[in-house]
Amino acid sequence: xxxxxxxxVILFGLLVTTPKAQADQLKTGIMKSAxxxxxxxxxxxxxxQVPDVKTAPGVTAPVPTKQxxxxxxxxxxxxAVKSPAQGTQHxxxxxxxxxxxxxxxxxxATVNILLVDKPGGTPKATIKAGAPNTGSFTSWxxxxxxxxxxxxxxxxxxxxxxxxxxxxGTFSFIQQPVAGTGVVPSVKSGVAVQAPTIAGxxxxxxVTKNAASKSTLAAQTPGIAAAKGSLTATPQTSSLSxxxxxxxxxxxxxKLGKRKDFSRVSLAGLDLSNLNLEQVNFEGADxxxxxxxxxxxxxxxxxxxxxxxxxxxxxxxxGVSFKNAQLGRAIFIKTSILSADFTGATCNETxxxxxxxxxxxNEGFSKANLESAIFEYCSITFHNLKNTNMxxxxxxxxxxxxxxxxGAQLDGIRISGNPxxxxxxxxxxxxxxxxxxxxxxxxxxxxx
Numbered sequence: 001x002x003x004x005x006x007x008x009v010i011l012f013g014l015l016v017t018t019p020k021a022q023a024d025q026l027k028t029g030i031m032k033s034a035x036x037x038x039x040x041x042x043x044x045x046x047x048x049q050v051p052d053v054k055t056a057p058g059v060t061a062p063v064p065t066k067q068x069x070x071x072x073x074x075x076x077x078x079x080a081v082k083s084p085a086q087g088t089q090h091x092x093x094x095x096x097x098x099x100x101x102x103x104x105x106x107x108x109a110t111v112n113i114l115l116v117d118k119p120g121g122t123p124k125a126t127i128k129a130g131a132p133n134t135g136s137f138t139s140w141x142x143x144x145x146x147x148x149x150x151x152x153x154x155x156x157x158x159x160x161x162x163x164x165x166x167x168x169g170t171f172s173f174i175q176q177p178v179a180g181t182g183v184v185p186s187v188k189s190g191v192a193v194q195a196p197t198i199a200g201x202x203x204x205x206x207v208t209k210n211a212a213s214k215s216t217l218a219a220q221t222p223g224i225a226a227a228k229g230s231l232t233a234t235p236q237t238s239s240l241s242x243x244x245x246x247x248x249x250x251x252x253x254x255k256l257g258k259r260k261d262f263s264r265v266s267l268a269g270l271d272l273s274n275l276n277l278e279q280v281n282f283e284g285a286d287x288x289x290x291x292x293x294x295x296x297x298x299x300x301x302x303x304x305x306x307x308x309x310x311x312x313x314x315x316x317x318x319g320v321s322f323k324n325a326q327l328g329r330a331i332f333i334k335t336s337i338l339s340a341d342f343t344g345a346t347c348n349e350t351x352x353x354x355x356x357x358x359x360x361x362n363e364g365f366s367k368a369n370l371e372s373a374i375f376e377y378c379s380i381t382f383h384n385l386k387n388t389n390m391x392x393x394x395x396x397x398x399x400x401x402x403x404x405x406x407g408a409q410l411d412g413i414r415i416s417g418n419p420x421x422x423x424x425x426x427x428x429x430x431x432x433x434x435x436x437x438x439x440x441x442x443x444x445x446x447x448x
Contacts, residue, residue, distance in 0.1 A: 079104045079111075079157045079166030086169025092147045095138050095269050098127070098168075100157045102135035102329070105164050107351050107374065109133045114156040115146065119167035123156065130160065132331055136309045138269025138289040147173040254280075268306075342368035352378055359383040377417075400424055406447055 083099040090096055098113060105111070113127040127140045146153065152172045158165035251270055253259045254277065263283040273293040281301045288308045292315050299319040306326045313333040317340050324344040333353045345368045352375050357365075359382035366384050371391045378398040387407040397417030405426045413430070415437040421444050426434070428446040435441060 077104055077164035079159075079164050081155055081157050081166045081168040084155060084168045084171035086171070088169070088171045089174040090142075090171060092144075092173050092175060093141060096140055096142060097269070098137045098140070098155055098157075100135055100166065102133045104166075105133060105159055107133055108353065108376070110160055112158050112160065113137055113140075114158070115142075116154050116156045116167070118152070118170060119154045121154065124153075127155075132311055132313065134289070134309045134311055134331055135329060136269075136289045139271045139291060142173055149175075345369065347371075347373040349374065351376070354378070357381070357383070395419055 080101040081099070082101065083097050084090065100111075110130045111133055112129050113131055114123045115125040115127055116123050125143075125146065128137055131137055152170045154170050155168040156165060157167075250262070250265065250267060251272075254262070254267075254272060254275060257276060260279060261281045262285055263281050264285060265282075266286040267282075267290055268286045269289040270287075271291045272295055273291050274295060275292075276296045277292075277300060278296050278298045279300065280297075282305050283301050283303045284305060285302075286306045287302075287310050288306045289310065290307075291311045293311055293313045294315060295312075296316045297312075297320055298316055300317075301321045302325045303321050303323045304325060305322075307322075307330050308326050308328045310327075310330045312335050313331055314335060315332075316336050317332075318336055318338045320337070320340045322340060322342045322345045325342075326346050327342075327350045328346060328348040329350065330347075331351050331353075332355060333351070335352075335355060337355070338358060342365050347368055347370050350373050352373065354376070355378045357378055357380045359380075366386070366388060369389050370393055371389050372393065373390070374394045374396075375398060376394075376396040379401075380398070380403060381401045383403045385408050386404050387409075388405075389409050390405075390413065391409050392412040392414070393410070394414045395416070397419055399420035399422070401420075401422045401424070403424045405424060407427070410426070410430045410433065413433050415434065419438055419440075421434075421438055421440045423443070423445065425445045425447050428448060431446055434444060
């Protein structure tokens with residue numbers, strides 16, 4: 001009996017200690033024999049480690065995904081500022097040419113234009129707050145406090161909500177050449193030196209010095225080529241009046257209203273807002289980038305004029321002739337154009353917004369080149385647009401009544417905002433471009 005009890009104790013001890021020893025062997029990775037299936041437990045999966053990513057101020061950190069790290073979120077949209085360019089010098093006393101890519105932000109947006117001490121630096125002056133997104137602003141003349149030698153600046157363009165912004169290259173100002181000579185006095189020696197080429201200016205000065213220390217002046221004026229939607233400047237021999245460059249006297253004459261003929265005169269970038277310019281002749285004039293907001297332009301003649309990027313918001317353009325004018329990227333918002341003639345006018349990316357455009361028997365838009373024009377929330381009534389070039393036109397909302405589009409080129413037309421069409425005749429080959437884009441689709445008259 002005693003031996004039986006001792007044997008029982010020994011067997012019980014073996015049963016208790018063996019699993020614990022095997023568990024210790026699993027922890028240390030040392031095991032002489034394989035454990036039974038019941039002894040194997042599941043191994044926990046390692047927790048994935050999110051990398052520590054540092055971000056710049058105002059930029060949201062990247063988001064980890066199964067595929068890896070996504071592109072950074074929350075970055076601000078960048079506006080490309082094309083002018084002033086890096087390292088350029090601009091003459092004092094003349095408007096500074098500021099140009100940016102307006103396609104980055106909505107056409108109807110406004111921007112703030114600031115002078116900063118360097119790209120991304122501290123604002124020193126507000127050049128224009130709430131400027132329309134025309135892509136250019138050329139009516140600011142730098143005050144003397146910013147034109148001292150040795151100072152450099154940059155231009156900042158930003159939307160009102162600061163969600164998009166951009167900077168120009170660093171530039172500086174240089175003393176204006178002496179009137180009539182094309183030379184500037186040297187700061188070091190006081191002798192005349194050749195005037196540098198000024199980027200973005202209307203006139204390029206080429207100066208040569210002879211033995212008698214006299215200078216001869218040759219001037220060239222850039223022309224504007226806008227064929228096929230191109231809005232690039234190309235040099236050509238100037239045929240504009242010698243009044244070009246005398247912006248202040250010209251502006252005074254316009255304000256006084258004593259002069260009515262400004263044909264072939266350069267008025268580029270001038271602020272003509274709210275002026276009474278009724279029946280003024282601007283035939284062949286350069287009004288690119290001019291601000292004519294609220295101006296009375298009744299029966300003015302802009303035949304062949306350059307109005308690229310001009311702002312005609314709320315202007316009175318009744319009876320105006322825009323024949324063969326260049327209107328690329330011009331802005332017409334709440335503008336009155338009753339009886340205006342756009343025959344032969346080029347309206348590439350021209351914005352017409354919140355306008356009542358009533359046909360009254362005159363040519364109107366019937367013979368205009370409307371390729372890539374933008375019509376937002378316009379009411380267009382009684383128009384004959386047969387055979388008109390309307391390729392890639394953008395229509396956003398609005399209503400179109402009693403209009404003949406037969407023969408018009410509507411390839412690539414873009415429709416949004418559920419515009420209303422009533423008694424409108426359109427070639428049946430464009431039916432797919434309109435179907436599903438307007439609730440008034442059944443009201444359209446489809447013709448062969």
